[in-house]
Amino acid sequence: MTTPPDPADLRFPAESMLTEPVMGEQIPVDDEVTARPGKRRSNSQFRDIWLRYRRNKLAVVGLVVVILLIVTALLAPFITPYDPREQNLLNAIEPPSAEHWFGTDVLGRDLFSMLLYGLQLALLVGVLTMLGSLLIGVTMGAIAGYLGRAWDGVLMRITDIFLAFPYLIGALVIVRSLDPGRTKGVGPVIVALVILGWTTTARLMRGQVLALRESEYVEAARSIGASSTRIVVRHLLPNAIAPVLVYAFTSIGVAVVAMASLSFLGVGVSIDTPEWGQMISQGFRNFGVPNTSFLWVFPSIAIIITTLAFAFVSDGLRDSLDPKLR
């Protein structure tokens, strides 16, 4: 709905995604400014990008952490000391010990193992949500931007409707309607997050395409008789994609927090799934029990590390892809 006027905004949409998702998602992105006519990037450009990226130390740390997280998630079955679902009721709510590094939960499940499987789930949801939003958003944005007119009008009104929902409230209603019984795993959560997430990508993409459409090299391609599809796929997409990718990377962190928020509110994956929001909510429910803070502190730290790592990486990407903005 909103179109902010100031270039200074540009640097923030990505970061904004990391605040309470309710708030973040709605930050608009300026169409005109993000659009930069350009050429397809060559290898040397990638090297330039990497050189610039390297200069941002936090971004490098973020990248290392992200890689570590991914590796850990993939190896979870091999490093977890216990089956994350196996209960030992006689050993419930045990504080951290040599046997159970992060302690055990109310069912005597090993918190460390749950945490690692939670990481797996979090990354899976984050990445699938990102890919889904990217796919729909880029397609819709490209269509709206390139074809313009009625297409543009209709598609933008549709994004308006979805943008009208505060992020978390919207996600809550969708997940609850798709999966009232909490029996369908993470599918409905991903669907909900994509439904609410693609619009921002679409608007970003549209803005990029709008600006590039009139650029000289697209004119040139058109004049030599290239088809619309070819122009969009070969010329517009590669040049328009950079800010979209930066945003996409940030949206992983948003999805991670959003899923945790949903399960914290009692919606989403089933209660016996090792999932961070679930674990935190268990800690919350045992607030009155002394010495149980470890129940929610460890998963909280895990979420913080994950979101920060992705935030640093997308910060670094933004700066290195577009040096003007630092």
Next chain:
Amino acid sequence: MSINRAGWLRATACVTAAGLALAGCAKKENTGTGETQPSAGWPETPDVQIVEGKPGGTFRLGIVEPTAIDPYNTQESEGTMVAYQLFTGLVRVEPDGSVQPAVADKWETNDDCSQWTFNLRTGTKFSNGEPVNAEAFKRGWTRATVKTAASEVSYHLKGILGYKALQDGSATAFAGVDATDPAKLVVKMEEPDCEFYLRTFHPVFSPVPTVAGAADNKTYNDMPIGNGRFKMSGPWQHDRGIKLVRNDDFGVGEKAYLDAIEITITPNGAQDEMDGFVNGTFDWARMPTPQFSDMRNKYEPEGKWLRKSTSGMNYLLPMVTQKPLDSADARKAISMAIDRNAIIEGVFKGSQIPSTTIVPPSFESAYQSGVCTACSYNLDEAKKLAQESGLTPGTTLNMQLNTGGGHEEWMAAIKQQLEKNLGLTVNMTAVNFDDMLNNEQQPGATGLFRAAWSADYPTPRNFLEPLLATSSIGAGPSEPTTGDNRGRYSNAKFDDLINEGKASKDPAEAVSKYKEAEKVAIGDDLALIPLWNRTQNRLIASDKFVNLRMDFSENPDFSVISIK
């Protein structure tokens, strides 16, 4: 409900399953719930000696926001607690379950129990001065039953002549209730019932004054005027509190000692109540299950601990017409593969008492300990029966529970035991309470559901007929159930025994029929799988008050509580 049904029947394909499949690597054994010492459960606290009290004092407690305190629609224990203080019905029930006269000083029925006559005390009044007479009862009953009231508890009046016409909107007067004599209430039954007088214990049978108006009278909904020991001191402050003060015009028995009852509405129930008790805000409190042990250790030595076995039962509800639990042997295998004692030790910290009946021990004359022979842990027998009944390793078993009731932990434990002991693939799902009940009703429902039942009326029949009689299914095999027999158990012998008990005017004979019926349904067929008796733990401010005891509805018995 289509989404629900399709959803829970479908196996949950969880992403982490792929990860687990990879886990060929050795895992440490998270030592499961092996054999443990049999649990006797904690003892009940001895009954208090009721002593002469003195007037005064304010009793404070927390409850969660009730649905309604207006008797036309009071349903859960919180709402009924308030309604019982505000209203006095035809009969009252003592904490031990015995029925005593209240506004009706005596009652009688004809030979086939199709007509009941209640003689009413004369001269008693509502707190606004209106007389409590037969008309007041008829007014209350009609007000709750008419279609426009859409009361969720009006079904308690089912069976009275004229009930159906009121419910479908074709009548506005209760044909079967005669109030022409102010001191005599005559009730004609369409479905004869020799225990009808017990039913009138429910608040929906309360008398109401003319100012009550229709059921949707907001003023009265929030500030009901009744004939109870207490009256409202102001309208119900939604989400905040309800304050009751002594009704000095109470005419049906002893007046209350307490000046006032301050009921704080808390969002989190037991947890908030316990916190409030610990910090001195409340004089009576429930507590969350994990806290039982600590709280008992802390408060029992001070005499601030109250524990009572009450009229309720926790059990698993098997779908007995659907595979894999369509044979008694399969259900017995399940039951014997559950190590109740281990769960009681592990999850409940020893606080529960394993059950072997569906009729709870609070019905002393009807209780027959051990009627369920398959209710103790017996792994060998369980495996044998499972094999014979087709409950072979790898068989998928659906299990469902509702969220928000603190059942997650012990249900997960049962799931694990069944998987470990019988090799079943248990597909456990947790849903909202309403959704769970809805799922239970569906014709294709299979497996086990978490269930509990508590008494509406003080009769063992209340645990048998609604849950197990064929007539309580209320639907054909391909329709959703409409009664409370959602497992669809049906056994002609059981039905006959219940009907014989119902038709008997001799309570002792009725009880013996009910006992036989329970032997059939639980002992032979194991149509419900009892888990543990309903026991209630409370923290009580015995340093400030005397005569603290639990009434039949598990609430404080405000009729006797007094300051020290």
Next chain:
Amino acid sequence: MGKFIVRRLAQAVLVIIAAMLLLFLALFTLGDPFATSGDKAVPPETQAALRAKFGLDKPVPVQFLVYLKNMFTGDLGIDFDQRRPVAEMLAAALPYTLRLAAVAIVLDILIGVVSGVIAAVWRYSFADVLVTILTTLAIGVPTFVIGLTLRKYLSGELFFPAVPRSAFGPEPFWLAEVLLPAITLAIVDAAFIARLMRGSMLEVMRADYIRTARAKGLSERKVIGKHVMRNSIIPVVTYVGIGIGVLLGGALITETIFQYQGVGYLLYKAILSNNNPVIMAVCAFAVIVFVLLSLLVDILYAFLDPRIRLS
């Protein structure tokens, strides 16, 4: 300008109606809320009476139109549980949410703008680095973690009221009750505003007219106070505008953690009990407030920057 406003208003109304239709379909076409009451089955005749009572016996399109029509008379129906007018429940929760939003926004602006300005003016100073580190951390921490931590360690301490508290005890001063949830919300937003402010100021300070102003010999104080501040506050205004919209729709998680009786907590409770009329009303309210505030921000911009009207 008038034409622009009318067009945007019409768009907003359409968006609101479409969003409400989606909500209505999601909430009222799934499930049967009246099959059971507590543990016990509800007889069919009672179910029919209940459906009639809640207007669910009509076809869905008719139900929706009736809902829209009633909404304009301030009637949001009655809730499934207690049968109270939903509008009344919303009205009871609204003052709480308004207070929370107001305090949170004030904290946001105070902390955010001040630290943003400090960081920008004394760029690369210790204060700047500190602000950068703190804001980076704050933005990475989910609201519910902040809320849980504050509730765990601060509620019941100092002058913060305990959660929960007795309804009959002394009523705490509203500010004491609202402070912890407001801080929870403000930490993240203030961090965000600080970064927005800092970035925006740095941008403006590089602009030619600021250089001119400096060259003219204006004092640094005047340059910053008069020119830079005024021009760099615009993105903060957008953010705050939209932030208010979100906050008024209910800070779902924060209100739930502190059991703060606002709109968000009302929604949480309604979700737990499948109380669809309340879910519908709160969500519709959130959507309407949000869309209208976005509209307001749009119009504000159109005033500030005429180019936008044309696009």
